Amino acid sequence: MENSRLMQSMPRTxxxxxxxxxDKDKEKEEKERNGKKTELARAQNKKAQEKDMPRFKQGExxxxxxxxxxxxxxxxxxxxxxxxxxxxxxxxxxHFAMKCESVNMKRAILPHEAGVLLALNHLKSxxxxxxxxxxxxxxxxxxxxxxxxxxxxWDMRAHLPDKKYTLTTTLRIAEQTLAGLRDLHRxxxxxxxxxxxxxxxxxxxxxxxxxxxxxxxGLCRKIAMKGKDLRTPRKECAxxxxxxxxxLAAHDxxxxxxxxxxxSWWYMIAEMIVFDIPWKQFRGTDRDNVRGMKWRLRADETYxxxxxxxxxxxxxxxxxxxxxxxxxSSIPDYDFVYHHLQAAAIVNNxxxxxxxxxxxxxxxxxxxxxxxxxxxxxKSLE
Numbered sequence: 001m002e003n004s005r006l007m008q009s010m011p012r013t014x015x016x017x018x019x020x021x022x023d024k025d026k027e028k029e030e031k032e033r034n035g036k037k038t039e040l041a042r043a044q045n046k047k048a049q050e051k052d053m054p055r056f057k058q059g060e061x062x063x064x065x066x067x068x069x070x071x072x073x074x075x076x077x078x079x080x081x082x083x084x085x086x087x088x089x090x091x092x093x094x095h096f097a098m099k100c101e102s103v104n105m106k107r108a109i110l111p112h113e114a115g116v117l118l119a120l121n122h123l124k125s126x127x128x129x130x131x132x133x134x135x136x137x138x139x140x141x142x143x144x145x146x147x148x149x150x151x152x153x154w155d156m157r158a159h160l161p162d163k164k165y166t167l168t169t170t171l172r173i174a175e176q177t178l179a180g181l182r183d184l185h186r187x188x189x190x191x192x193x194x195x196x197x198x199x200x201x202x203x204x205x206x207x208x209x210x211x212x213x214x215x216x217x218g219l220c221r222k223i224a225m226k227g228k229d230l231r232t233p234r235k236e237c238a239x240x241x242x243x244x245x246x247x248l249a250a251h252d253x254x255x256x257x258x259x260x261x262x263x264s265w266w267y268m269i270a271e272m273i274v275f276d277i278p279w280k281q282f283r284g285t286d287r288d289n290v291r292g293m294k295w296r297l298r299a300d301e302t303y304x305x306x307x308x309x310x311x312x313x314x315x316x317x318x319x320x321x322x323x324x325x326x327x328x329s330s331i332p333d334y335d336f337v338y339h340h341l342q343a344a345a346i347v348n349n350x351x352x353x354x355x356x357x358x359x360x361x362x363x364x365x366x367x368x369x370x371x372x373x374x375x376x377x378x379k380s381l382e
Contacts, residue, residue, distance in 0.1 A: 052102035052140040053083050063087070063098065063143065065135045070098060070145065081109060081218070087145065096132060100143045103136065109218045110142045116217040117144065119187040126368040127180030127214050149213050150203050154196035156358055157272075167311060168350040169357040170272040173199075173212055174265075174341050175370050180214040181265055182334040185258050186376060188224030191217070192240045192256055194264035201358060210356055210367030223257065230257070233328055243284040244271075251291040259326040262337065266320055267294075273316070274307050298324065315344040335372045 054060050054072060061072040073095075074086035082101035089096060101110035117131040133145035150156075153173065157165060165173065177199055184191055191198075191214070198216045202208025219240050223231050233255035241250045245267045247260035271277045279293040297304050297320070305313055319340050326332060345352070355362035 052104060053078075053100055054085065054137075054141070056085060063135075063137060065133050065145075068133060070096070070133075072098070082141075086148070089145075095148060097146045097148050098143050099146065100141045102141050103139060108142075110144060112220065113217045114144050116184075116187075116189055116220050117146075119189065120184070123183055123187055125180065125183040126208075126211055127176060127183060129213055129215070147206070148203060149200040149215070150209070151358075152197045152200040152215070153212070156201060157196070160357055164275050165272050165357055167273065167348055168345070168354050170269065171341055171345050171350055172356060172365070172367070173272065174269045175338060176212040176368065177214070177265060177268070178262075178334060178337060178341070179368070179370050180212070181261050182332075182374065184214065184220075185261070185332075186374070189217070189220045189222055190256060190258065191261050192219040192221060192250075193242055194261055194268055195242045195245045196268060201356075207366075209359055210362075210365055212367075221256070230329055233257075239287070243282070243287050243290050244277075244279065246287075246290075248291065248294060251287055251294075255328065257328045257330070258332055259323055259328075259330055262332050262334075263320075263323050266316070266323060270307075270316060273312055274310075278307070311348050312344045315340040315347075331376055338370050338372070 054063065056072050056075055063070045063072065069090045070087040071090060072085045072087055076084040076086050076097060078084070082099065082105075085098045085100065087096050087098045088094070099110065099113075101108065114131065114134055117128070120128040121131060129146045129149065131144055131146055134143065136142050151159070157163060177194075180199075181191065181194070193216065198214065200213050200215055202211040202213065221240075225231075236253050237255050239246070239250055239253060240256065241247070241264065245264045247256060247263040249256050249260045249263075267277070271280075278296075279290040282289050282293075297307075304317060308316055319337050322336065323332070344350075353364045355365050356367070
């Protein structure tokens with residue numbers, strides 16, 4: 001009797017606690033299911049790639065298109081995306097890269113990339129590789145033929161004596177990558193995965209050794225159509241990008257726009273300037289902590305000043321403040337950002353004639369110069 005009275009007098013655990021726990025369990029189960037689906041899709045893609053890709057090691061070393069014949073000479077890389085081969089065009093013995101992807105991929109990326117490259121071919125920007133050919137082989141794989149490039153910016157930094165870029169080279173990289181992003185936006189695309197590995201330097205033999213190229217358009221999204229400047233934003237989007245460089249909109253699962261590409265660019269350049277960015281320690285899956293550190297840059301001026309204590313505080317602060325004022329529909333003032341890069345170069349005595357760090361033997365800089373007042377909408381989109 002006493003026990004029953006005691007049980008009646010004890011406060012009951014609120015039901016919402018049980019429901020909350022159940023929701024967490026459901027969320028965990030959903031993540032596990034999605035993880036298994038992703039693993040299965042990757043396994044299927046890998047199987048398709050292995051079956052369909054050019055059998056270079058087994059002697060399949062010639063690819064014919066409608067107008068040309070290419071000889072496979074080397075395997076430059078391979079992954080879940082497909083494979084990249086070094087090829088020689090038989091008609092003139094010129095060397096190119098051939099990017100291949102199975103036609104049986106669950107989510108085809110190469111046709112999308114080809115569409116971006118075709119749009120960029122019309123622009124004639126110095127920061128993009130020309131797509132010289134494309135085709136399909138025996139219902140096995142798609143391919144595009146591109147000009148060759150050198151090392152990407154991430155790997156190049158690791159090969160430098162101090163494993164970091166000088167400020168002069170960093171600001172030159174900032175200028176060229178900003179121009180590349182502006183030109184991508186001009187033909188109606190967002191990149192959504194700005195990071196050092198997605199930029200590469202040119203080659204000495206092509207006289208582009210001082211040029212920085214923007215690569216990898218697999219996550220690109222078309223936002224501008226003919227006669228229409230911007231797509232209506234979706235209410236919620238899956239995360240797109242790389243955690244270390246992702247814009248706050250990506251962290252918040254919001255639709256990204258032009259300003260977010262430039263924000264990602266800002267994090268990339270900030271890392272080159274200060275080297276040890278505070279969220280460098282976190283894994284790619286730890287998005288909440290990285291997001292928190294990026295917000296701290298805005299909220300704590302003392303912290304911001306400490307990060308940029310050696311140089312560029314005023315210029316980098318002004319650029320970030322400007323970007324945070326933009327909205328989804330804003331067209332960034334790329335020239336405004338460029339002027340702050342120029343100011344940083346002048347204040348820190350960076351010579352415009354100095355060659356980049358990866359070419360110390362050169363007498364002077366031989367790469368492209370940022371062009372101001374470029375028309376935003378190209379004629380093909382008017």
